Amino acid sequence: MRAVVVIPTYNEAATLRRVVESVRATGRAHALVVDDASPDGTGALADWLAERDYGVHVLHRERKDGLGAAYRAGMTWALASGYDAIGQMDADASHDPADVPRLLDSLHNADLVIGSRYVPGGGVRNWPRSRQLLSRGGNAYVRLWTGLPVADATAGFRVFRRQTLAALDVDDLRSDGYSFQIELALRTYASGFRVVEIPITFMERTDGESKMSRSIVAEALWRVPRWAIGWRRGPVALDDRSVAAAPRDQTVSPGPA
Numbered sequence: 001m002r003a004v005v006v007i008p009t010y011n012e013a014a015t016l017r018r019v020v021e022s023v024r025a026t027g028r029a030h031a032l033v034v035d036d037a038s039p040d041g042t043g044a045l046a047d048w049l050a051e052r053d054y055g056v057h058v059l060h061r062e063r064k065d066g067l068g069a070a071y072r073a074g075m076t077w078a079l080a081s082g083y084d085a086i087g088q089m090d091a092d093a094s095h096d097p098a099d100v101p102r103l104l105d106s107l108h109n110a111d112l113v114i115g116s117r118y119v120p121g122g123g124v125r126n127w128p129r130s131r132q133l134l135s136r137g138g139n140a141y142v143r144l145w146t147g148l149p150v151a152d153a154t155a156g157f158r159v160f161r162r163q164t165l166a167a168l169d170v171d172d173l174r175s176d177g178y179s180f181q182i183e184l185a186l187r188t189y190a191s192g193f194r195v196v197e198i199p200i201t202f203m204e205r206t207d208g209e210s211k212m213s214r215s216i217v218a219e220a221l222w223r224v225p226r227w228a229i230g231w232r233r234g235p236v237a238l239d240d241r242s243v244a245a246a247p248r249d250q251t252v253s254p255g256p257a
Contacts, residue, residue, distance in 0.1 A: 003029040003085035006074035011040045012091040022097035030055040034074040036064040068180035087159040095157040103159045111164040111193035115157035121199030145228040153185045192239030
């Protein structure tokens with residue numbers, strides 16, 4: 001199964017090489033860097049990495065246009081390029097690339113696998129209490145409004161089967177930041193695809209600056225209740241395209257990229 005991890009960047013030159021090379025070192029996935037015209041040279045560094053490794057690819061965007069837009073561009077490229085598994089992770093080394101194989105292996109019976117901070121075995125290191133409260137509160141807010149049975153709907157470390165993303169119509173997604181992650185999880189579950197969470201440890205970044213802002217939080221606050229309108233709580237019937245709906249002898253475990 002061919003896999004690629006989409007890594008959006010804006011001013012991440014300090015950590016990008018380490019993250020991309022670590023993803024490639026797993027032997028399980030290619031890396032796609034989606035750079036929003038970073039003024040710190042991130043885009044040039046990504047090009048240099050791509051010149052040295054056939055499994056590294058780069059999309060250059062003309063301006064900083066938001067996390068959601070970067071992921072939409074990257075996912076659209078990955079679908080058009082024929083990848084079977086499409087992942088996403090941060091470029092700031094807060095996610096451990098060594099966990100990529102575990103996420104891919106978990107796709108044997110799931111359509112979306114989330115690397116979760118808030119399931120048993122998961123956790124967060126070096127986050128200030130204020131960020132922990134904001135994150136946990138945001139996830140509680142999502143569950144309160146929607147009943148989505150996901151502990152970490154705002155997590156940015158995930159892998160999808162291509163059939164899942166193709167069914168969701170990625171180009172139709174318009175949210176950003178936390179909201180983009182929430183919308184993807186909601187749409188995946190509501191469309192009848194199986195969502196599985198596995199524990200990961202999230203590390204606070206040590207280089208660069210956080211992209212979190214009040215506008216990102218505000219977007220989630222108004223979008224979640226809007227999505228909740230008409231949301232049917234309770235179990236959702238599996239989509240026929242879900243790997244969980246296939247006979248056991250037809251499921252395929254992800255292999256090397």
